[in-house]
Amino acid sequence: MKILQTIFNFLYEILLGCRHERLTRPFTLQQQTYKVCLDCGKHVFYSADTMKPLSGREVRRIHTRQASELKVVAVATPVSSLNRENNSRAIA
Numbered sequence: 001m002k003i004l005q006t007i008f009n010f011l012y013e014i015l016l017g018c019r020h021e022r023l024t025r026p027f028t029l030q031q032q033t034y035k036v037c038l039d040c041g042k043h044v045f046y047s048a049d050t051m052k053p054l055s056g057r058e059v060r061r062i063h064t065r066q067a068s069e070l071k072v073v074a075v076a077t078p079v080s081s082l083n084r085e086n087n088s089r090a091i092a
Contacts, residue, residue: 032045033045033048034046
């Protein structure tokens with residue numbers, strides 16, 4: 001009987017999917033605000049400004065904007081005065 005219930009649940013998820021009725025409170029991590037469905041675990045992106053779920057178009061627009069941002073990171077080059085002195089003596 002448990003096997004039939006598992007098969008039924010699997011087919012139900014494929015055909016109708018999860019309704020995302022049981023959601024957590026909004027989380028904001030790495031500049032993304034979302035709720036999580038407690039049944040299937042899917043992230044439902046959420047607007048902190050309008051306090052409403054975002055559409056697929058709005059989510060793609062946000063991801064595109066974040067991907068196109070140019071991030072400049074300073075690279076620290078280790079300069080050691082001892083290495084310079086050793087190299088100049090070895091050349092001379």
